[in-house]
Amino acid sequence: MKISDILSENKVTVSLEVFPPKLSANFDNVMGAIEKIANLNPAFISCTYGAGGGTSEYTVKISKNINELGQVSMAHLTCVSSSSETIIKQIEDIKAAGIENILALRGDIPEGMAFPGTNQFLHAIELVEMIKKIYPEACIGGACYPEKHPDAVDKNEDIKHIKEKVDAGMSFLTTQMFFDNSIYYNYLYRLREAGITVPVLAGIMPITTRRMLERSVQLSGTVVPARFKAMVDAFGDNNEKMNQVGIIYATEQIVDLIANGCTHIHIYTMNKPEIAAGILNNISALM
Ligand code: FAD
Numbered sequence: 001m002k003i004s005d006i007l008s009e010n011k012v013t014v015s016l017e018v019f020p021p022k023l024s025a026n027f028d029n030v031m032g033a034i035e036k037i038a039n040l041n042p043a044f045i046s047c048t049y050g051a052g053g054g055t056s057e058y059t060v061k062i063s064k065n066i067n068e069l070g071q072v073s074m075a076h077l078t079c080v081s082s083s084s085e086t087i088i089k090q091i092e093d094i095k096a097a098g099i100e101n102i103l104a105l106r107g108d109i110p111e112g113m114a115f116p117g118t119n120q121f122l123h124a125i126e127l128v129e130m131i132k133k134i135y136p137e138a139c140i141g142g143a144c145y146p147e148k149h150p151d152a153v154d155k156n157e158d159i160k161h162i163k164e165k166v167d168a169g170m171s172f173l174t175t176q177m178f179f180d181n182s183i184y185y186n187y188l189y190r191l192r193e194a195g196i197t198v199p200v201l202a203g204i205m206p207i208t209t210r211r212m213l214e215r216s217v218q219l220s221g222t223v224v225p226a227r228f229k230a231m232v233d234a235f236g237d238n239n240e241k242m243n244q245v246g247i248i249y250a251t252e253q254i255v256d257l258i259a260n261g262c263t264h265i266h267i268y269t270m271n272k273p274e275i276a277a278g279i280l281n282n283i284s285a286l287m
Contacts, residue, residue, distance in 0.1 A: 002139035004171040007199045012263045013043035020058035036273035044072035064097040078107025079121035095135040103141045125165040142170040146187035177205035201266040208246035210236030247278035
């Protein structure tokens with residue numbers, strides 16, 4: 001099923017993101033966690049694509065397995081660190097596996113890589129154009145950044161490029177994580193003002209360790225509200241307490257989003273079924 005059809009149903013949707021193992025020896029463990037996540041019956045499950053090789057070989061396999069578990073899957077695909085031949089092959093594999101949804105991404109530029117280089121896709125829009133050629137029936141989504149993409153000159157320039165990639169054929173967007181909903185509301189207003197009308201899934205990251213928060217901030221530069229920082233300062237050294245804090249803070253964000261009419265939520269599960277289950281349990285009556 002296409003995600004665009006799921007999102008058009010005018011109801012609250014919660015989708016979940018998983019990632020493939022780094023080592024083949026861990027494949028069964030990871031797939032076991034993904035099966036538990038699939039049992040939660042989300043709107044769909046997306047599977048990330050490792051930057052610069054690494055775990056990318058499993059994305060199609062896992063997405064296909066998710067479909068075989070009776071769930072809708074979406075395969076992420078990045079382009080900046082692959083040759084066009086590799087990208088074409090990946091799209092053909094996704095199509096052959098019967099995966100109907102693709103999250104088209106540029107990917108982060110690996111350290112030390114010449115950018116722009118030769119024989120290289122520079123932006124996600126070029127990947128969208130290639131998918132449209134090879135697999136025109138696919139439903140394509142993309143990424144967006146409420147606090148601006150780190151490489152972008154400013155927010156207006158960033159939104160201008162989001163509009164271009166949506167116009168090239170993206171049916172929906174998923175946001176980078178944020179911990180302050182007012183940032184998302186403000187961003188959504190700016191996207192709509194720029195004429196971007198597609199659904200914008202709110203990306204929610206349940207933070208369950210202090211290290212995870214530090215890494216998230218380092219990667220995405222997201223603002224951490226003082227209220228949340230105080231919670232992590234108080235409980236960050238205790239796993240059990242932090243799991244509960246992560247579930248509660250994410251739940252609060254989601255309840256506020258739904259109450260304000262933002263009905264499409266995407267949870268970064270980090271392959272932790274118990275965390276995703278805790279959140280879904282908390283909001284079961286709202287769905
Ligand atoms: P683009 O849309 O290409 O934008 C990248 C930058 O280029 C922005 O600053 C934009 O303003 C600018 N830009 C865009 N078009 C143009 C243009 N025509 N001219 C000039 N500038 C332009 N990474 C992975 O490796 N694997 C994953 O599975 C993965 N999943 C993700 C899922 C989500 C929901 C999100 C939010 C991010 C994900 N990422 C993933 C990270 C993502 O690959 C990086 O953030 C990457 O740096 C940008 O990807 P993009 O598709 O947003 O790029």
